[in-house]
Amino acid sequence: MRNLTENSANVSRRRFLSKTAVATGVAMLPHSFYALAQDAVEDIPRSNNGVGYEKVAWKIEPFPMKDVRLRSGPMLNAQQINLRYLNLLPNDRLLYNFRVTAGLPTPAQPLGGWEDPKCELRGHFTGGHYLSACALMYASTGDEALRSKANDLVTELAKCQAANGYLSAFPEEFFVRLRNRQKVWAPFYTYHKIMAGHLDMYIHCGNAQALQTAEKMAGWANEYLKPISDDQWHKMQFVEYGGMNEVMYNLYAVTGKPEYLALGKRFDDQAFFAPLAARQDDLPRHHANTNIPKIIGAARAYELTGETRYHDIADYFWQEVVTEHAYATGGTSNREFWQQPGKLANQLGSSAEECCCSYNMLKLSRHLHGWTADPRYMDYYERVLYNARLGTQDSNGMLMYYLPLNPGVWKTFGTAFHSFWCCTGTGVEEYSKTNNTIYSHDDHGLYVNLFIGSEVNWPQKHIRVIQDTNFPEEQGTTLSIRADHAVHVPLHVRIPYWATENVAIKVNGKRQRITATPTSYVTLNRRWKDGDTVEVSLPMHLHTSQLPDDPTLQAAMYGPLVLAAQLGTQGLSHDMIYGDSGPHTDRLKPSMPEVTATQDAASSWIQRADGKDLKFETVQQKENISAIPLYQLFNERYSVYWKVNRKNS
Numbered sequence: 001m002r003n004l005t006e007n008s009a010n011v012s013r014r015r016f017l018s019k020t021a022v023a024t025g026v027a028m029l030p031h032s033f034y035a036l037a038q039d040a041v042e043d044i045p046r047s048n049n050g051v052g053y054e055k056v057a058w059k060i061e062p063f064p065m066k067d068v069r070l071r072s073g074p075m076l077n078a079q080q081i082n083l084r085y086l087n088l089l090p091n092d093r094l095l096y097n098f099r100v101t102a103g104l105p106t107p108a109q110p111l112g113g114w115e116d117p118k119c120e121l122r123g124h125f126t127g128g129h130y131l132s133a134c135a136l137m138y139a140s141t142g143d144e145a146l147r148s149k150a151n152d153l154v155t156e157l158a159k160c161q162a163a164n165g166y167l168s169a170f171p172e173e174f175f176v177r178l179r180n181r182q183k184v185w186a187p188f189y190t191y192h193k194i195m196a197g198h199l200d201m202y203i204h205c206g207n208a209q210a211l212q213t214a215e216k217m218a219g220w221a222n223e224y225l226k227p228i229s230d231d232q233w234h235k236m237q238f239v240e241y242g243g244m245n246e247v248m249y250n251l252y253a254v255t256g257k258p259e260y261l262a263l264g265k266r267f268d269d270q271a272f273f274a275p276l277a278a279r280q281d282d283l284p285r286h287h288a289n290t291n292i293p294k295i296i297g298a299a300r301a302y303e304l305t306g307e308t309r310y311h312d313i314a315d316y317f318w319q320e321v322v323t324e325h326a327y328a329t330g331g332t333s334n335r336e337f338w339q340q341p342g343k344l345a346n347q348l349g350s351s352a353e354e355c356c357c358s359y360n361m362l363k364l365s366r367h368l369h370g371w372t373a374d375p376r377y378m379d380y381y382e383r384v385l386y387n388a389r390l391g392t393q394d395s396n397g398m399l400m401y402y403l404p405l406n407p408g409v410w411k412t413f414g415t416a417f418h419s420f421w422c423c424t425g426t427g428v429e430e431y432s433k434t435n436n437t438i439y440s441h442d443d444h445g446l447y448v449n450l451f452i453g454s455e456v457n458w459p460q461k462h463i464r465v466i467q468d469t470n471f472p473e474e475q476g477t478t479l480s481i482r483a484d485h486a487v488h489v490p491l492h493v494r495i496p497y498w499a500t501e502n503v504a505i506k507v508n509g510k511r512q513r514i515t516a517t518p519t520s521y522v523t524l525n526r527r528w529k530d531g532d533t534v535e536v537s538l539p540m541h542l543h544t545s546q547l548p549d550d551p552t553l554q555a556a557m558y559g560p561l562v563l564a565a566q567l568g569t570q571g572l573s574h575d576m577i578y579g580d581s582g583p584h585t586d587r588l589k590p591s592m593p594e595v596t597a598t599q600d601a602a603s604s605w606i607q608r609a610d611g612k613d614l615k616f617e618t619v620q621q622k623e624n625i626s627a628i629p630l631y632q633l634f635n636e637r638y639s640v641y642w643k644v645n646r647k648n649s
Helices: 019-026 074-088 091-102 125-141 144-160 173-179 187-205 208-225 230-236 244-255 258-266 270-277 288-305 308-324 355-372 375-389 422-430
Strands: 068-070 439-441 446-448 454-458 463-468 476-483 491-495 504-507 520-524 533-537 542-547 550-558 561-566 594-597 606-608 616-618 626-629 641-646
Touching: 068 074, 068 125, 074 125, 074 144, 074 422, 091 125, 091 144, 125 144, 125 187, 125 422, 144 187, 144 208, 173 187, 173 230, 187 208, 187 244, 208 244, 208 258, 244 258, 244 288, 258 288, 270 288, 270 308, 288 308, 288 355, 308 355, 355 375, 355 422, 375 491, 375 561, 439 454, 446 463, 491 533, 504 520, 542 606
Parallel strands: 446 491, 594 641
Antiparallel strands: 068 454, 439 446, 454 463, 463 476, 476 533, 491 520, 504 533, 542 550, 550 561, 550 641, 561 626, 606 616, 616 626
């Protein structure tokens, strides 16, 4: 998220989903639902004092994160690294700018980067993302020490809240500048993060004071907007305002107060929504992560009002981004913008794939998957999770801003106390909820959406399912049943789009007769008893993902994994990999790795190397190039795409 005042740029796509296929899946949306949708604020409660405010419930719902615990594997490792980083940040330093703005004494040193006292976006991380991350981490782990630390932060922030309800790390004068159309860097963007952080603390940690703070903040926003005409407000909406519509809808969902529903609608961006409602791709030249949160808000509006226009906006937007504006990794944006649909060959930049975009596309995907139970959304979710999210965190919890795609780039990370980019914020949230949406359920059955070492508890059915796997290094997973007594629960296991042959499922060692179609759920409908096991074999194969406007530019993939060509460490230094001011490039301009294919199959030019690790190398080429999964690559140059020339037979 740059400090931008104009829309410009060019963008992306990846056609592993066809528009027709997605539209068909969405057409399965039933007209009778259950009781409530979940994401937006993860695990949002279904009612307030017994009264529900959702109009459209999900067909299947992710299990609450408190009922899912991670086991050994890459996601647990990422979660633990993130937990250490959250504990590293002192509350007094997080509070510095809030206390200064409120006129309160502070003994601490300020943080740097986007939390520097001179940065106009200060407070977005320290009062917003950080609280959300702590709340989500508590839901995911039950870590009481972190919950206590976050509760203390809520208490101190309440002392900084003005009598009129205003709470921010910068003065109200920023909003005066916004109203007067003077240059200012996205004050409502930060305001949204702070509100969302407090609402998450209420949802996950039971902090009633956090809800009071959020409601007072909403009251201030309502009073601020009252004298502003619709025409003036439309012009002000060109300044990024995050997910203000989403947080207002979520506040309505937990309180039932109609003024929050009305305020959420006031923050809807009708100019951006109108083309989408008419199924027109008007995304080119729009700043990507300014607008994805607005669509998440539209999804929440649909769930809370039942207005199908909101559904159509969210549905069509998702289709267009995934099929027309996304790379092989599932990520989207270049230089933070979208450009013409399907035009990606000249969009492989060093600032491609802003990490915030991937974070928010995962949030949106959870909504659409919940509405439909369509496994296509989980195919995309898995692709983004393993290629655009996992691997953007280093061993100390430092996070990336962009995931660059041009040849010869390398991964760059922030620093512990002097970065705090927008993607630092979404990153600490992401790695606090790596147990989210692994499993879903309807009234009767349990859905295994993702292959992640974990355990889910379904107390209403008196059953637990333990998943042991080292996926994606292991080609499959094992599910173990724990139950007090025999119980009939249909078990639905996702068969990914990349599992095209030799899929097998064994129950208690006996191979089952199944029809394992890629992008589907296989249902095991039986009574389960304690100790039953389900072994799922999902063989991975090499395949490619081509850019639509230049099919000779291809990413090599193994199962769901994008493979990165390893291009060495020439010229790299620690200061080039870690910095406070954002990702860097240098004057080296390595060419894209070039190979010759003897046939359409990827295996004609790249194969898995000997051994158990996920290592690959080119074959029958003038120059041998090694490759590993992108999520495993650090501290070296790489290329996601290859120039593939077809050899004449």
